[in-house]
Amino acid sequence: NKLNQRIGVLETELVNLQYTTNDTKDETPPSFYASMTTVIPIQGPHQRIVYDEIKTNNGNGYNESTGIFTVPESGTYVFTWTTFSYVEEYVRLEIVVAGTIFGGTLSDTQETGDADTETGIIVVNAQEGDQVFVRTQLRGPGNGRLYVEFECASTFSGWKIS
Numbered sequence: 548n549k550l551n552q553r554i555g556v557l558e559t560e561l562v563n564l565q566y567t568t569n570d571t572k573d574e575t576p577p578s579f580y581a582s583m584t585t586v587i588p589i590q591g592p593h594q595r596i597v598y599d600e601i602k603t604n605n606g607n608g609y610n611e612s613t614g615i616f617t618v619p620e621s622g623t624y625v626f627t628w629t630t631f632s633y634v635e636e637y638v639r640l641e642i643v644v645a646g647t648i649f650g651g652t653l654s655d656t657q658e659t660g661d662a663d664t665e666t667g668i669i670v671v672n673a674q675e676g677d678q679v680f681v682r683t684q685l686r687g688p689g690n691g692r693l694y695v696e697f698e699c700a701s702t703f704s705g706w707k708i709s
Contacts, residue, residue: 577606577619578706587701589638589689596640596681596693598703609703616705618677626705627668628681630654634662636691639684642669645677651684662694670708679705 581598597614606619618624632638632654641651654665673679681703683689693701 576707579609580704587693616679633694638689
């Protein structure tokens with residue numbers, strides 16, 4: 548009788564564990580992907596770049612009005628940004644996480660006379676509430692525009708990996 552009672556308790560615990568596991572499996576980790584729909588001229592240093600078209604925004608961390616991703620939960624994240632600069636122009640961007648510069652790119656077509664794209668990628672441990680954004684660099688922000696043409700556009704994305 549005691550053995551049957553113990554088996555019943557274990558069966559109930561197993562069912563509860565299955566529901567808990569299924570609930571966490573269905574949760575989508577925070578992630579976003581945004582792009583530009585209009586050409587943006589570079590106006591100077593520390594100009595925050597606003598990617599105004601959201602394609603994915605799981606967790607609602609990205610704000611298309613400000614260009615800022617606010618980390619919804621602590622963890623390790625991957626962030627990537629692509630710069631599409633126009634003919635005979637250059638654009639220098641950097642990514643900022645919680646006030647610290649983590650990486651930069653230079654998209655330069657001045658010498659080649661054609662459009663150019665550059666992509667940067669970082670992996671960073673971020674805390675809930677940290678703000679992540681892309682902006683022009685302090686020294687030599689660029690003389691050009693972030694360009695949009697057909698399927699080519701500047702983009703910004705990120706996702707939690709653990």
